[in-house]
Amino acid sequence: MQALLNFFFRRQLLSSDNFFSLRNYLAQINFLFRKELLTIFKEPSTRAVLIAPALVQALLFGYGATYDLTYAPYAVLDQSRSAASTELLAKIDSTNIFKRELTLTSPTQIADAIENNDLILVLSIPSDFEARLAKGETAPMQLILDGRNSTTAGSAAAQIGAIVNTYNQTRNGVASISIERRAWYNPNLESRWNLMPALIAALSMIQTLLLAALSVAREREQGTFDQLLVTPLTPMQILIGKALPSILVGLLQSTIILLVIRFWFQIPMSGSYWLLYLGLITFTGAAVGMGLSISALSTSMQQAMLYTFLLIMPMMLLSGLLTPVRNMPEILQIATYANPLRFGMDMVRRIYLEGAGLHEIAFDFVPMLAVAAITLPLAAWLFRNRLG
Amino acid sequence: MSDNLNNTGFISRLIALVHKETRQMLRDRSNLAVGLLLPAVLILLFGYGLSFDVTNAPVAVVMEDKSPGAHSVVAGFQGSEYIAPVWVDSMPEAERLIRAAEVIAIVRVPIDFSRRLAAGNAQIQLLVNGADSSTASVLESYVNGAIATWAQHQVDRSGVAVSSGSVEIVQRMWFNEASTSTWYLVPGLIALVMTLIGAFLTSLLIAREWERGTLESLFVTPVRPLEIVLAKLVPYLVIGAIDLILCLLAAKFLFQVPMRGSLWAILLASMLYLAVSLLLGLFISGKTRNQFQASQVALLVSFMPAMMLSGFVFDLRNVPTVVQVISHILPATHFMQLIKTLFLAGDNWSMLLRDCSILVLYAVLLTLATHRTLRKKLD
Numbered sequence A: 001m002q003a004l005l006n007f008f009f010r011r012q013l014l015s016s017d018n019f020f021s022l023r024n025y026l027a028q029i030n031f032l033f034r035k036e037l038l039t040i041f042k043e044p045s046t047r048a049v050l051i052a053p054a055l056v057q058a059l060l061f062g063y064g065a066t067y068d069l070t071y072a073p074y075a076v077l078d079q080s081r082s083a084a085s086t087e088l089l090a091k092i093d094s095t096n097i098f099k100r101e102l103t104l105t106s107p108t109q110i111a112d113a114i115e116n117n118d119l120i121l122v123l124s125i126p127s128d129f130e131a132r133l134a135k136g137e138t139a140p141m142q143l144i145l146d147g148r149n150s151t152t153a154g155s156a157a158a159q160i161g162a163i164v165n166t167y168n169q170t171r172n173g174v175a176s177i178s179i180e181r182r183a184w185y186n187p188n189l190e191s192r193w194n195l196m197p198a199l200i201a202a203l204s205m206i207q208t209l210l211l212a213a214l215s216v217a218r219e220r221e222q223g224t225f226d227q228l229l230v231t232p233l234t235p236m237q238i239l240i241g242k243a244l245p246s247i248l249v250g251l252l253q254s255t256i257i258l259l260v261i262r263f264w265f266q267i268p269m270s271g272s273y274w275l276l277y278l279g280l281i282t283f284t285g286a287a288v289g290m291g292l293s294i295s296a297l298s299t300s301m302q303q304a305m306l307y308t309f310l311l312i313m314p315m316m317l318l319s320g321l322l323t324p325v326r327n328m329p330e331i332l333q334i335a336t337y338a339n340p341l342r343f344g345m346d347m348v349r350r351i352y353l354e355g356a357g358l359h360e361i362a363f364d365f366v367p368m369l370a371v372a373a374i375t376l377p378l379a380a381w382l383f384r385n386r387l388g
Numbered sequence B: 001m002s003d004n005l006n007n008t009g010f011i012s013r014l015i016a017l018v019h020k021e022t023r024q025m026l027r028d029r030s031n032l033a034v035g036l037l038l039p040a041v042l043i044l045l046f047g048y049g050l051s052f053d054v055t056n057a058p059v060a061v062v063m064e065d066k067s068p069g070a071h072s073v074v075a076g077f078q079g080s081e082y083i084a085p086v087w088v089d090s091m092p093e094a095e096r097l098i099r100a101a102e103v104i105a106i107v108r109v110p111i112d113f114s115r116r117l118a119a120g121n122a123q124i125q126l127l128v129n130g131a132d133s134s135t136a137s138v139l140e141s142y143v144n145g146a147i148a149t150w151a152q153h154q155v156d157r158s159g160v161a162v163s164s165g166s167v168e169i170v171q172r173m174w175f176n177e178a179s180t181s182t183w184y185l186v187p188g189l190i191a192l193v194m195t196l197i198g199a200f201l202t203s204l205l206i207a208r209e210w211e212r213g214t215l216e217s218l219f220v221t222p223v224r225p226l227e228i229v230l231a232k233l234v235p236y237l238v239i240g241a242i243d244l245i246l247c248l249l250a251a252k253f254l255f256q257v258p259m260r261g262s263l264w265a266i267l268l269a270s271m272l273y274l275a276v277s278l279l280l281g282l283f284i285s286g287k288t289r290n291q292f293q294a295s296q297v298a299l300l301v302s303f304m305p306a307m308m309l310s311g312f313v314f315d316l317r318n319v320p321t322v323v324q325v326i327s328h329i330l331p332a333t334h335f336m337q338l339i340k341t342l343f344l345a346g347d348n349w350s351m352l353l354r355d356c357s358i359l360v361l362y363a364v365l366l367t368l369a370t371h372r373t374l375r376k377k378l379d
Helices: A002-016 A019-041 A044-064 A083-093 A109-116 A129-134 A147-172 A191-222 A224-229 A235-264 A273-297 A301-317 A330-338 A340-352 A358-385 B002-006 B010-027 B029-049 B068-078 B091-099 B113-119 B130-158 B182-202 B205-212 B214-219 B225-254 B263-288 B291-308 B321-329 B331-344 B349-373
Strands: A072-078 A098-104 A121-125 A138-146 A177-184 B057-063 B083-088 B105-109 B122-129 B166-174
Touching: A019 A044, A019 A235, A044 A191, A044 A235, A044 B291, A044 B321, A072 A083, A072 A109, A072 A147, A083 A098, A083 A121, A083 A129, A083 A147, A098 A109, A098 A147, A109 A121, A109 A138, A121 A147, A129 A138, A138 A147, A147 B130, A147 B166, A147 B182, A147 B331, A177 B130, A191 A224, A191 A235, A191 A273, A191 A301, A191 A340, A191 B130, A191 B291, A224 A358, A235 A273, A235 A358, A273 A301, A273 A340, A273 A358, A301 A340, A301 B029, A301 B182, A301 B291, A330 A358, A330 B029, A340 A358, B010 B029, B010 B225, B029 B182, B029 B225, B057 B068, B057 B091, B057 B130, B068 B083, B068 B105, B068 B113, B068 B130, B083 B091, B091 B105, B091 B122, B105 B130, B113 B122, B122 B130, B182 B225, B182 B263, B182 B291, B182 B331, B205 B214, B205 B263, B205 B291, B225 B263, B225 B349, B263 B291, B263 B331, B263 B349, B291 B331, B321 B331, B331 B349
Parallel strands: A072 A098, A072 A121, A138 B166, A177 B122, B057 B083, B057 B105
Antiparallel strands: A121 A138, B105 B122
C-alpha cells in the first residue's frame, strides 16, 4: 500500500512540477545508468565475456556456417573403363568441387566406401556404358549419395546432373536452349552473404537478452534490489536505467559483427546505416524488454538464466536463421509474429543486402515495437508488483 | 542428513550429497521447465518447424512469348511440388513482387523465344533473390533440370538429330531414402538437447555455491571434491535420461526416423555424451566461480558451437581446415557424427569405438579439471 502511495505521489510531483524536476528526473536516471555500466564493465573478465565472443563467433561462423558445396570428395567404380566414361569423369574432375578420393574395383566396396570415408557420393558406371551409348541408347550411370546430410547430398546431385546434361547436349550437338541466371543481392549465391547479416541480430540478441535477464535477478538474489526500490527512483526510472546499458551492449556487439562482415568478409552493404541502426535499436529494445520481464519475474539468477534459455531456443529456431520461415507449417509461421528475432533478422538482411528503404521494411518494425511496448512497461510494473 | 555426513564411507556420503542436490534441483521449478519442457518443445519444433526441403516456393513466371511452344517449356512447373508458379504479365510486375518478397525468383520467357528456339539458340532468364541463397540454389538446379528434360524430349520427339545416345543418372540416396532433412535433423536434435541439459542446468551449480559461500561450509565437512562433482552429476543424468527417452520415442513414433543401429549403442553413446556435457557445465561453473560469467560462457562454448559448428546443419566437409580443426575439438562434433550414423546407417563398430573413446577421454579430463577447481582451499 505504501509502495502504491509513493508511486502516485512521485508521479504527481513530476507532472505538476517544472523544468527543474525533469532535469532532476534525468539526473536520477543518469546515476543508475552509470552504476549499471560500472557493474557490467568493472571486471575485466566480464568485459571480455561481453566483447570477445562477438568477434570470435562472427569470424568462426562466417567461415563455418556455410551451405555451399565447396569440396565434394567422391569415389568411382568404373566398370566400363571406356573412352566415354573417362571423358565424362574428366568433366566432373575438372570442376573445383568434386575430388576423386577413391577408385573402386568391385561393387562390394561401395557400402564400405560411403560409410567410412566421408565421401559424399559414389559414381558407378556399368560395363556396357559405352556400348549402349554407341548404339544410341540411354546409358544409365548410378549415383549413390550419402544421405546423412541430405541437403549437401542434394546439391552435389544437382551439380552432377548439370554436368551430365551439358555432356549429353554436346554429344547430341543440340544446345537448343540456354538459361541465363542472374541472382539479385548476392551474385554468386554464397550462403555466407545470407547468413552473416542475420548474425548481426541473432548473436547480439543472445547475450543481450541474458544480460538484461540477469540484471534485476542478480540484485534480487543479493538483496540490493529492495534498496533500489526504497530510493526516490520511480519504476520507470529504474527501467530506463536498467535497459539502456543492455541496449548499449547489444548495439556494441552488433557493431563488432557488422565490422567483421563489412571489412573482413567484405560483403557489400547496400542500405543506409542510419536505417540499420534505427532498426537495431528497436530490435535490441524488444530483446531487452523481454530480458527485463524475465528478470523481474525471477527470484534467482539460476531461474533468470533458465527462463532465458527457455525463450532463446525457440526464438532462434523459429527465426529463419537456419531454415526459411516459408518452409514452416502455417501455425508456426503465425507463432513467429511474437518473435522479434524473426523480424530483426529480416530487417537487417533486407537493409544490408537488398538496400531496402524504410517504406519496404516498415512492416518489420510493427511486431518488434509491439513486443517492446508490451514487455518494457510490464517489466517496470513487475519491479514493484511481483509477489514474493 | 548430518548423521550420514559423519559416516566415513564414500557411498553413504555420496548418497547424502545426491539427496541434497536432488532436493535443490526439484525445489526450483525453472530447472524442470528447462529440463523437461524445453526438450519437448524442441522436439516438436525440430520435427515440424525446421525443414530445408524447398516446397511450393513462389516463383513468378513471365510469359512474354505467348505461343504454345513457349508455354510447354514452363508447363511442367504447374504440377511441381517445388514450385508454386505465380503467372504475371510483365517484367516490372514480377520485379515488384520479388522486391516485396512475395516471390523468390522470376522465370522469364522472352518474346523472341520461339523464333530463337527454331534458330537453335533460345534463352530463358532466371532471376533469383540471392538473399535466400540456399533456396535460390535449389530452385536454380530444379529449373535447370526441368528445362534440360524438356529440351531432351523435344529432341527425341522431333527425331531431327540422330541420337548419339545420352547418359542418364539413376540416383539413390543412401541412409535417407526419403531425402528429407527431418531424418538428419532429428538425430541431431538428441545431440542438441543433451548439450543444452548439460550446459544450462549445471553451469551455475558450483558458481552459485561459491557466490553464496556454501561451498566453503561444505569444505569443513568430510566430503571430498570428487564426491561433490559426482553428486552434482547424478540428478541431472536422470533428467537427461528422461529427455533421451522422449527424443527416441518421438524420433521413432512421431517422425518415423529409421533407427538402424542397435538401441543399446545409441543409448550408450548418448549417455556418455550427456555425462561429458554435464561435466563441461560443471567445469565452467567451477572455473568462473561467478554465476553471471558462468551463464554467458556456457552459452558461448557449448550451445552455440553445437548448433553452428558440429555438423548439425552445416556440412563440415565444406568449411576451411582451421574451422574443421576447431570443430573437432568440440565433443559435440564427434557425438553428432556418431548419432547420425547410428540412426541412419546402422552400427559402425570402428566409428562407435573411436568416438566413444574420445567421449570417455573428455569425461575423464573434465572430471579431473572440475576436481581441481574444487580443491579445498580458500581465496
